[in-house]
Amino acid sequence: MNNSKKVIFTILISVLLMVLAACGDGSSKVAFLNVSYDPTREFYQEFNEAFATYWKEETGQDVAFQQSHGGSGKQGRAVIDGLEADIVTLALAYDIDELVRSRQLLNEDWQTELDYNSSPYTSTIVFLVRKGNPKDIQDWDDLIKKNVSVITPNPKTSGGARWNYLAAWGFADKQFNGDETKIKQFIKELYGNVEVLDSGARGSTTTFIEREMGDVLIAWENEAYLSLKHESDKGEFEIITPSLSILAEPPVAVVDKIVDKKGTREVAEGFLNYLYSEEGQEIAAKNYYRPRNEAVLEKYKDQFENLELVTIEDFGGWQEAQKVHFADGGTFDEIYQ
């Protein structure tokens, strides 16, 4: 081996070693990872602290929390592709079903393992409008008026947007007594008014508030409240609750295959159970999620207006809803044909 080869060889080897050292660094830390969707950031930040104190008292264990947030579909895909989530707290059950279908990461009946369809908190879909409601938007049928510009995310990429879509569909279904042609026409006109179709719920909120685009934002109730709180300096907004909406149930689940591999089942189950505790429910309510616990709900009842709610079951469950509405060639695609 001559000189030049030796030098290049040495360089190659040292670089390889650097890469290996880096790999080791990345995988040595075992921690508790909650993979969640966009609007839960503030909620889990607060909840994690409360749970850490509680868990320390109960078991003496310190928990190093890791949070990952993003669009629900994107997050589900990351877990399927190997992101080692101990628990998933996503926007809709379909994304967790997908973990079962593709890699059997959970049991098929995961949704029966915890109370209330494994959804410790719920939300619904409301409108956010600009101060004084200049376009006088009161209900879904106001959104299809000619001069109204609507902001909502893309149902293909955003979990929240699917709830938005189904809520609108639910309203039209009632309005037109199930006449599918008329419902589709309504949805088509509604999405014809959509000016920006962001890929996630947070993106839409930013477009509506920071960029001042659109007259109305279709949003999660908790997201709408949160923007009122955060964006007071950007001018004021009002929340409009439509006559009918959908009961949005963001589910939570332990990822069996991963907690068993990492040995974190106990803390993962403890974490989810604590979501149902009074303190957990209280934190959820404080972050504008509708709690399941009656007593807590009563305490925060001023915050949550009563309205008629359809559920995902009215659409035959998520598998069916996905197939009919959001899969390629579904009703959403028909809008843009």
Place this chain on the structure above:
Amino acid sequence: MTKSIEVQQDASPIINRKAIKSYALQESAIVKWSLITISLLFLALFLILPLITIFVTALEKGWATYVASITHPDALAAIKLTLTVVLIVVPLNTIFGVAAAWVITKFNFKGRNLLITLIDLPFAVSPVIAGLIFILLFGAQGLFGEWLYQHDIRIVFALPGIILATIFVTFPFVARELIPLMQMQGVTEEEASMSLGASGFKTFWLVTLPNIKWGLLYGIILCNARTIGEFGAVSVVSGHIRGLTNTMPLHIEILYNEYQFTAAFAVASLMSILAIITIVIKNIIEWKAKEV
């Protein structure tokens, strides 16, 4: 990506300079200044204003908020991760760039154009695809997914995945900078050195390297800049775990999504400062290169 093209330098006819009226050699002042104005306006509209926006928004809520944003533990972790990635990616791509430029410019072989095109390819591949291919390879359902899972080796959603995606995206930068330069320089000097009995390595070190060092540095700087700033590809393979797999651009996106616009722009301004430093270094290099 500078590409110099040698221009013909044949003996020019004897010119009676006095005979040429100045308007034939120079544009009128009106043309000159309107061209300058057009250039400056264009640059202001497209480059300078966005830069100013970043800094204005970053400092909107005062200096204290600014400092707090960039010294937040998650921000520091993002900075550290980004630097780690730079330290690994840039040397690897530099070695590759030199080797590839050497083989392409010093030898004549079939398929050379194809090879250059393949080296260029990552440059035109969408970052989204760049991220996706590593998921298809190393993701849990990917080609090596099962094997990696059994051996508990994590590539995607950890540092190695981020590094691989970044290497891919910044792959052509050094080579692309060196190829036209070395092509122009030809092989005469190396051949002379070799025939005088110098070893191959000595020839490279003493003859080739001094000739290409400024081009090489420029390539490294471009590679470095893109490494720091890559967003699309890294976003696909990162997993977005706060404080662990978030690089600086991803951290900006997260802050942006958390309604912390000021903090997002603060980190963005930090990256802009890095960009400006890069540009300054680049200009010093070019200035030195002209001197030599």
Place this chain on the structure above:
Amino acid sequence: MELTLKKRKKKTIIPGFSLTLGYTMIYLSIIVLLPLSMIFFNTLSMSWSEFYETITHPRAVASYKLTLGTALAAGIINVVFGTIIAWVLIRYDFPGKKLVDGIVDLPFALPTAVAGIALATLYSPNGWIGQFFDFKIAYSPLGIIIALTFIGLPFVVRTVQPVLQNLSSEVEEASASLGANRVQTFLKVIFPELLPAMITGFSLAFARSLGEYGSIVFIAGNIPMKTEITPLIIMTKLEQYDYVGATAIATVMLVASFLFLFIINIIQWYTNRKFNQY
């Protein structure tokens, strides 16, 4: 692909052919070819008709048109203004010239996501610039063109600049002494010399624009059939857990980029050689 030394009249004495070629090929294969082949590999699980249907779906076709159209528009804007800027930077002196020269590189160094956010802030209807216009800039194809212009500008400037620099003044003087006026000199003497560099700069900017994602998603509006770019279609398919569909669209993009680059490289190699023969 056959990679052997062409038999030449004179055997080269430069060392390292097999070492550097081997290393280049191995590194290239591991980092680029093997991963990219996964795209084709995955697409193979589709039948031909499924593949055809996916890639010719009206939304996909609309996105190709949008991506190509905006990349083309941005490329043309950049060629015109980039050449003017290069000219101004080489030929004229004015205060702050060094600074302007430096700032041209900004898009190389600034992360695309940051650029996207900043541009959206500026050009949205309530932004510093957007407020002066009656029509939408951000959230329309115009916004995409602006983002791509930002991304592509340095490619043109940095390609044209060195050529202008090397252009010998004697040629211009000769032209002038033969009685040509300035416009004639520019059109007949300078412009032909600049053209190859302008084409190269355009194609680099264009190629880069085809795949751009980070800056565009913030400013595009993402409305299907109107402002949805091809990389976004891939993302959308991925998020629907449709990996195969995503790789099918990715295949189209890959083949297009490859062919485009290949043609450009051949043109470039050819023009370089032509110049070197003098």
